Amino acid sequence: MKKLGVVLKVVCLCSCILLSCCGKKYALADSKALTTDISTITMPEGVMLVGLGEASHGNSEFQQLKLEVFKALVVNNGCRVFAIEGDFGGAAKVNDYIHNGKGTAKEAVAEIGFSIYRTQEMADLVQWMHDYNDSCKIGEDLHFYGFDMQRYDNNKEILFDYLDNVDSTLSQKYQKKLVYLTDDTMFSLDSKTLKTATKDIKSLMKQMKASSNNYKNENKEDYDLALQCAQCILENTKLRSEDTGYNETRDRFMKNKVDWIVQHEKDEMVFLNGHNGHIEKSSAVNYTCMGSRLSKEYKDAYFSIGTDVYETEFNAVSGDENKVFTVKNANDFTNQLSEIENNMYYLDFSKVEEDNNWKKILNTTQNMIALNAEFSDWQSMIKQCFTLTIMPAKAYDAVIIVKNATPSHKF
DSSP: OHHHHHHHHHHHHHHHHHHHHOOOOOOOOOGGGOBOOGGGOOOOTTOOEEEEEESOTTBHHHHHHHHHHHHHHHHHHOOOEEEEEEEHHHHHHHHHHHHHOOSOHHHHHHTTSOGGGOBHHHHHHHHHHHHHHHHSOTTOOOEEEEEEOOOOHHHHHHHHHHHHHHOHHHHHHHHHHTTTOOTTTGGGOOHHHHHHHHHHHHHHHHHHHHTHHHHHHHOHHHHHHHHHHHHHHHHHHHHTTOSSOHHHHHHHHHHHHHHHHHHHTTTOOEEEEEEHHHHOSSOOSSSOOHHHHHHHHHGGGEEEEEEEEEEEEEEEEETTEEEEEEEEOOOHHHHGGGGOSSSEEEEEGGGGTTOHHHHHHHTSOEEEEOOOSBOOGGGGGOGGGTEEEEOHHHHOSEEEEEEEEOBOOBO
């Protein structure tokens, strides 16, 4: 029986591989709609949130696109706010760097909290923002935010540095109560500890709000930032203790963080960057993603750009080591690459609304690359393990399609 089970598993695996490799004829549409100059990207009037998804966090090209698309929005739409799928407190340190210049761009991006951002490409992006702020006019400076909440250390540091100045007694009391909440310990905290921490953080925030008038006299901006850092600590604790589903809860919290950024920046256009699965509008995954929530709330004011790639080498974590993997995927989008000389193109769906060939492609499900930060050799053999089935017209307002992508340059 044991041998039979092994044989069945092998048969199933081979079947999946064969199915994923079966030949398919893909449509070819009018290439005149394809734009290869990313600098020309412009948002329609009324758009206040622009989301750029990533098919993979481990590619140089997709990390470079963060900067290239943001530059276009800065020039063409006056966008001043960049927000990333990274730790809120860590991103606040990046914002401090691009305004005050202490340290280096590499040191700043290391604070974002995830190893996927410790790359030369991210350092280049942050350095560009720093240099832009050095020479821009007053009131036109750029701002950097993170809309994730999966870290403790930087949020605690910002929170308690603020409280040390305005209410040292309260600060000392809760530093002791929350001492065990750290980036190193967060994966090993038991339910009892998390329950106590939740109660303590709520109590701290209640006292901060009760004294808000006095605190704001010192500096309202600093108060708002410190309170949001406390909110991140609370959310991270809830994330690890609630049974509502990690991904569902996290995307709900990320959407709330984006709301805070929009309100804090007084309705400036905000450029969001994260995995396709967080940016897309249709929730192709089995939970309600951030992009779906943003689309419901902001409607046409949210513009979602998805990405895909034909062949990619990418960095990912495999077990206890970092490795470079290669996968390839064909669909109606990647097929259009044969019509251009460039390595990528941009397609705004509104430009092809009357084109029947494009309408068919956009309303036909496409298997699009979706790579997580963790990956294994066996997954590269099964298409279903590195793609998502997407209805483009429902998920995005535009796409950027890359022919060949290379690994990001880690440091």
